[in-house]
Amino acid sequence: MQKILKVAQREYIETAKTKTFIIGILMTPVIIGAIIFFTSRISGDKAGPRPPIRVAVTDISKTLAEDIKTSFDDYNKRNPNRQFLLQRFDVQQDANAVQIQGKAKLRNGQADVYVVLDEDILQGPGKIRFYTHKPKPANIDAFWTIESLFRKAVENRRYEMEELDRKLLARLRNVPIERLEIGAADGQEQVQSQAHSIVNMMVPFFFMYLMFMGMVGTGQHMLSSIIEEKNSRVIEVLLSAVSPFQLMAGKILGLAGIGLSVTALWSAAAFAAARWQGLNVGVTPELMVYFVIYYILGYLLFSAILTGIGSVCNTIKETQSLMMPVMLIFIIPMIAWFKLVQSPDGTMARVLSFVPPVTPMVMILRLAAGSNVLFVEIGASIIVLAAAVLVVIWAAAKIFRAGILMYGKKPGLFEILRWLRQS
């Protein structure tokens, strides 16, 4: 045990001193912060210039031409660098013939969008039909604007026909809502903006992401540490002092310390940032306890897999091909997080909770999402996870024992299976 601790201590100190570690620990929050900051800036900037968009129109009802023109002229006046060019295709005799003509224009690129208003658009169930041909993704925003301009033209006309007062309608529809978080005691009420509720929804994701980064980030250190020991040939000297199992256990333990330090630091930073922004993040001590339990088990599982991978490879490059399938599994909850947060007790969440590599991430997501996860479910998932940890550590120890001294050739699957059978 003493030897394991000594190995762990060295692993911790030497990893914490490496540049990649220091850069990683500082840069990750900075990068995340920068991304959030710039996305909000960029998405606010909608009025960028774009080439004019040609809108072909056929109004079968023959009643709205003026309204549409006013509506578009109005827009063009307000947005001189984001013009729409209106082209009218009026129906002479045959409505169908005109539409065929219009669609042909669209196909040979003389128009960007072709809009047809049905004959009974004002009174009946008619539609505004919006034709496109291989639309450019860059124009999607503009298409939405066109849709709303047409809708507005039709709406205005309908108000007039029904003789309704628009101002009255606006007043009737306006029901102000204020979101307030009351705090622990009276007098701590705080107004919550839309952003606050989005942040609250992001909390479970943040927890899961923290767990993901904690596991994967330290995993990288595990790989480079093993590869370094193999390449510098220090491994044989080490094994003359400690057993392979002690070495592996020490490494896992030392890097677990690194992972916990990092996650503690990041969550403290995130918590402080949330406080500073006046957000009241609902984190209970219970959730923290679960986080630590799941993190430790998940980390043990992941790092044991990596020790196995690291010990059979000679360079970081070689590890990458073996890392791929492992990473794919871990990506599942990262992709599915939104659905998991919205239905934390759904079938997918329940099933993924018992798939050991992703158990910790999914469970912490569900718990942080405030679902009523049954206590039995928590217990069972921890048991399944712990069992997986034991099996994987057992296998990893054997692969580590045999692989660590192999230089040059990477062993095949059969050779690895043979190692597992050996005592």
Place this chain on the structure above:
Amino acid sequence: MNAVTLDNVCKSFGQVHAVENLSVEVPAGSVYGFLGPNGAGKTTTLRMIMNIIRPDSGRIEILGDGQIEQVKNRIGYMPEERGLYRKMTARKVLAYFGAIKGVNDKELAQRVPHWLQRVELADWADKKVEELSRGMHQKLQFAVTVINDPELVILDEPFSGLDPLNQDLLKNIILEMRNEGKTIIFSTHVMHEAEKLCDFILLINKGKLILDDTLDNVRSRQSAHTVSVELEGDTAFVENLPMVTAVKSEGKRLDVTLTDPDTQQFLQALMQRARVRAFEVKVPSLHEIFVNLVAP
């Protein structure tokens, strides 16, 4: 008592038999030289003693224990593949390996500077390992091996890569350790080193044991058969003496191989027939013995 016992140990890698039915007993307190040409199985044997690779069959006992993990703190092993943490300083590397070999902090505070001094690296103590030269690296590696004051020291090719001055430094330390009663096993294919240090010689070739004896026995058994003589007058009769099997003349000197180790009888026979100017019982160097035994 034996420091190391190998009993019928076998190891093969694929089709190659690296070590075949090797049985050796290394008595405590001896200096044991594992000799053999490149690829003879020396390193494989030492690695099996350290349980770094496992034998296919046979039994290995080390410091009276079948379980090496129990006694690792009492062993110092310097592998053929040298390596240390490149980013750590010499001092820290030494302290770390001391610590994982069970030396407590108080002891380390004394031993680390002592050994840095002893291998003449005191001035480099706070340099990173990657900044040291190859020879320094090697000396630091040796210090790492003995930092735990081991009862049993196993050195795989300890002299390779060292200049003559550093070779002497290392030799002196090894002799010192022998005087302290430690057991030392080392492998080499440079014979004159073994000659100066060893009590026992083990010679293996292609995984098979060829010779396992004390250095004195090896020498006397081999040497007694060759005598170098210089005679006055006609020397043709020597060939016809009954105890002579071969004569090789080099100028005036005759190198005579005898059937019997009793050289005195041969001397008597010579004196009866001619004046003897010089008579020397040849002590072949280990180098010659090695070449004789190993060459195909």
